[in-house]
Amino acid sequence: MKIHEHTAKDLFEAEGIAVPKRYVANTTSEAEEAALKIAGAVVVKAQILVAGRGKAGAILKANGKEETSKAARQLLGAIFRGATVSSVLVEEQLSISKEFYLGFAIERASKKAIMIASEEGGVDLEETARSRPTAILRILLDPLLGLRTYQARLAGKALNIPTPALASFIGICQRMYKIFVENDCELLESNPLALTKSSQLVALDARMVIDDNASYKHPEHGEGTEELTPRESSAKQMGLSFVELDGDVGIIGNGAGLVMATLDLVAHHGAKAANFLDVGGGAQAEQVKAAVQLIVKLPNVKVILLNIMGGITRCDEVAMGVVQAFTETGSKLPIVSRLVGTREEEGQRILSEAGIEMTKSMELAAKKAVSLLK
Amino acid sequence: MNIVAVLVNNNTRILVQGITGREGANHTRSMLQYGTKVVAGVTPGKKGAKIEGVPVFDSVQEAIDFDPKINTSVLFVPARQVEDAVYEAADSAIPLIVIITENVPVHSTIRVVDYAARKGLQIVGPNCPGVISPGLSKVGIMPGHLFSKGKVGMVSRSGTLTYEIASSLTRAGIGQSTAIGIGGDPVIGLSFMDAVQLLEDDPETEKIVIVGEIGGDAEERLAASRAKLQNRKPMVSFVAGRAAPPGRRMGHAGAIISMGSGTAEEKTKALREAGIPVADLPSEISDLLSSSESKDK
Structure with a gap:
């Protein structure tokens, strides 16, 4: 969940970091x-x-x-x-004499938080990373100990922070780290962190991204739906993992990897998916019904592709949800389904009785769905 | 740490943390049906209860006192309680901690992974299906009947895609030694590289299948490290997310192309350059495995 600059700056100020x-x-x-x-x-x-x-x-x-x-x-x-x-x-x-970059992020490879600092601030960090990777300092942070004072001091030296401002720089590093951890941030950066002509370090910009999995701890920041489409917002409330895309094959599946692979298969056969939708593990009929209703209403969808590999998800529950959704919406959209795993005979029987076509593999299902577009 | 085979085997004795919840109870039943030795469960406040005949305790230490041979804990506790539950398991020195729960805050994961590492304990997950050694033990939520005993090891960031590929291997008559679901989060305990190393060292494993997806650079790092290896086992791969748009999280917290990196193209390229075939379709994995021997050994 991305946080607005003004909110992040309020947090900086409350922590004692100078902001304009x-x-x-x-x-x-x-x-x-x-x-x-x-x-x-x-x-x-x-x-x-x-x-x-x-x-x-x-x-x-x-x-x-x-x-x-x-x-x-x-x-x-x-x-x-x-x-x-x-x-x-x-x-x-403000009158600025120099701009730095200071940020905190999570590094997958080391499984830890890192502090990122550069003497070249005010520009795109990714650009610096490409053109002058040595201009970027990365400091690994111990989860138990946090940022050590000496680490911040060495970073300040490496960035050529003038000696009178060094103590202030160390303080800003420590305070930003505190905000980063306490707010469960994926990213917290100030770019630029500016040195004014009066030798004061001021956070001219503040960018903050909170981990969606921790947003429940920070209700003051809202639900993080600002960047979502209305349909994505309502899907989120239903516990569905849903992303709107711009193709015309509606996708419903279970498990992120399987749904991604289903999108890939549709692309492999020359079409584009209208969405990503993972009903999640162990979805009940009610949830599947909501998922189908959501897809049926997507304006671009011309065909629906259902791909279920039932483990904890029961095929009969999925089938009931699909049939209920079609009955209630009265949708005439073609649907191609692939339904295997736990209780597959029962699930397949429910779909067949409702006249829904079944395929043997996800690859055949994708091929069939794409062929129905023509 | 006494872990023979890869992570789990027929000496695995399991504690289920969060055993009285819906998922905890269902999967306890399913693990028992598979023949896994689930010997105790923990749910604070539920001491004295039994789930599928498995005794429930208030704390991990009570469970260990009941069965000192417990060597693995599987967590089904809600995301908000995972951090504390892992500390509790780690403080009782349980060598293998498998976190099935999804939506665990990443800072919690960072802390528990670090804490466990300091104590020399191994975490698998979070947000993972667990580990299965077909015919021996299933520690997690995978549907056991889709797997079959054999010589192919699997490492995957995705649950259902693992089942998909395992069942296609099973249908093709290719059994599996151990399948490790490492999880779909950006920070996980057992990494892609560590998991592959376990299979590389495992005498029961002859070939390796890796299932990657968009986000991060674990596949690229694995490719770089394997390119240097001599006498490596044949490996084939699949990468999900070629059609995924940048900047959007595709279900898994870790599955996101950010700032132009972590794309399926980059991963595919890195793997192929390291001599690791990448299947275009999940069903091609079995064919690639059959033809991999001559090329790689």
């Missing part, structure tokens, strides 16, 4: 008020959850009430990379 003076504005008049309070050059930043806002033109500079109002008007309601701007952050512009 700033106000959230939902309207142009609120933006004007903010400009008056700040009284000086400002930056107007779209509060959207996509990365690369600067390049996309979602961050504008302004000076005074008129310019700020104009910038806010330009941004509010605009769409950048699919995200609609509903609020902006009006923030004081």
Whole structure:
């Protein structure tokens, strides 16, 4: 779950990390008020959850009430990379002498959190990683001990943080790590972390991504549905793992890997899936019914492909759910099914009685489903 | 640590943590039916109960006192309780801890994996189907009847896809030595590489099938390490997620193409460059296995 910049900055400030003076504005008049309070050059930043806002033109500079109002008007309601701007952050512009990168992330290979730091901030870290990998410092963090002071000090030295600001840098590293762990973040970064002309380190940007599996611990951050389509949101509430795609073969399966492989098979036969949908392990008829109803309503779907490898999932439960969904919606969409595993005879009988075609393998099912598109 | 064969065998004596829950109870029954020795269960507050004849205790230590030969714990506890449950199992020095539960917060996983490693204990999972050595023992949730005893070892990030491939091997008359479901999360205890090494060292395993998916770089790292190996066992692979869009999580927490990396293309390329055939379709695995010997040995 991605967190808005302004929320992350509030957390930074509460922890004692310096951030610019700033106000959230939902309207142009609120933006004007903010400009008056700040009284000086400002930056107007779209509060959207996509990365690369600067390049996309979602961050504008302004000076005074008129310019700020104009910038806010330009941004509010605009769409950048699919995200609609509903609020902006009006923030004081500071005189910067240097920009750094400081971040915390999870490294799969070492199974630990890492601190990432670079003397080259304010630019795309992935770009730096490609062009000058040695400019990026990665420090492995012990889960029991956390970030050690010496690790932060060495990072500061490596980044050529001026000596008067070194203690402040160490403090920022430790505070960001604290926020990272306490909020169950997958990612927490400040890019740039800026050194002002008055030798103060200030987090000019804050990016935060919370682990979806831990969102229950952080209800204050909402449900993380902002980036989802309405259908994806409702699927999430039903406990279905669902992603909307742009093809026309509706997919229902059980198990993430199997569903991904089903999408691949559809592509292999020259078509595209309309969605990814994993009903999960041990799905009951009710859940399968909800899944089918969801797919039936997808506007692009021309055929449905059901692929179940029943382990804990019972084929009879799946079949009942499918039949109920078709009965209730009255859908006439063709459906190709492959249903094997626990209670397969029973499940296959229920589907046959409802006139639903059965195939012997997932590969034949995918082929058949694609052929029905023509 | 006395683990003969790969992770599980007929000396495996299992404790089920979360035995009184729906999944815990169902899979206790299924493991017992497979012949696995499930000897005790734990659910705090449910001491004295019995699930399928298996006695339930309030704590892991009580279960160990009841049967000191317990050497594996399988966790079905809810995601929010996994971290504490693993500490409890680790503090009783259970050498193998298999976490079936999905949706475990990644910071919890980091802590428990580290804690177990410090104590020299092995975690498998979370978000995994477990480990099966067909005919010997099943520690987890896989449908045992789809597997058959044989010489092919399997390592997989995905549960149902493992069943899919195992059953196609079984139909083709190719049995399995051990199938290890390592789990679909970004951080897991037993890694792809560790799991493959166990099969590489296992005398019962002659060939290896790996089932990868998008996200992370475990397949690439495995490919790089195997490229250097001499006398390796023949290996074939499958990678799910070629049609997956970037930036979207495909069911598994770990299955996401982020910042342009972790794609199926990259993984396929890395594996092929290391001389590991990659099947285009799951059903091709058995053919690739049959033809793998001459090429690799």
